[in-house]
Amino acid sequence: MQIAVSGGKGGTGKSTVAINLAVELARRFKLVLADLDVEAPNDHLLLGVELANEEPVNQFMPKFDYSKCIKCRKCAEVCEEHAIITLKDGTPFLMPNLCSGCRACEIVCPVPGAIQEAFKVIGHTYVTETPYGFTLVTGKLREGEERSMPLVVETKKRARKLNYELLLVDTAAGTGNTVSKAIEGSKLLIAVTEPTPLGIHDTELILQLGKLMGLKTWVVVNRSDLGDVGKVREIAESYGAEVVAEIPYSENIVRSYVSGRPIVLEDVPEAKIFRELAERIVGFLGGGE
Ligand code: SF4
Ligand code: SF4
Incomplete structure (x- = not known):
């Protein structure tokens, strides 16, 4: 089984949602989290772990004789x-x-x-055991490289080789082809957004993508007290999606971000939001919704 956490716009807190859900869902499933935001992977930073088991990803290039x-x-x-x-x-x-x-x-x-095979390293994949009972698979594009698709494909491939019950993918921002490649095969798409005009505009794009791919889509509104959640709800409903969680701006979340310790482990009100969302996912995957 696979589910995806995505978001039209960058900086909406997509990775925060992904890692907290991973920590919580790992109590119920043998879980692998794949960080497919290969241009700027940061799940390992939020989890406070060092990337391990590095493997290069090579790409063909011609060598002239x-x-x-x-x-x-x-x-x-x-x-x-x-x-x-x-x-x-x-x-x-x-x-x-x-x-x-x-x-x-x-x-x-x-x-x-006249043209011979040569290869260049375009990035690396990593498989890291976290202290939270799940494995993190990360793709990291080499600096200066512009093409992230082969790395997304290879990282997903490496994640899929592992033994898991649930694969949670954290995609890049936007709705480009690397995002649809990352989402492909998911049973559920969780779109993280914020209720600002730009956030609302980009939510519509990710909802369009979800619809195009025939996916059940849920919306999580981050920093929900900073804008018009009603508008997000309206747009979500027009695409047959649903706002399933609202996370207010929180200094506790910022602190957890900085300290590299998932907030779902803390005894604070914000943790409850992630636990309830995880519970809802369990219900959905079990056929409850
Ligand atoms: S992109 Fe690279 S492999 Fe493709 S035709 Fe150009 S040089 Fe050859
Ligand atoms: S012979 Fe081959 S390598 Fe040389 S110019 Fe023609 S296509 Fe290119």
């Missing part, structure tokens, strides 16, 4: 990323940062062996 290349420019012409430039005489050069690893150049090259 100039002794064989006939300078026909076909590789440069086919490259949609404009990652290959050619000199006046047709000699190809690669700009590695632009290469997506699609292999189109290799396919069109008419000379066997």
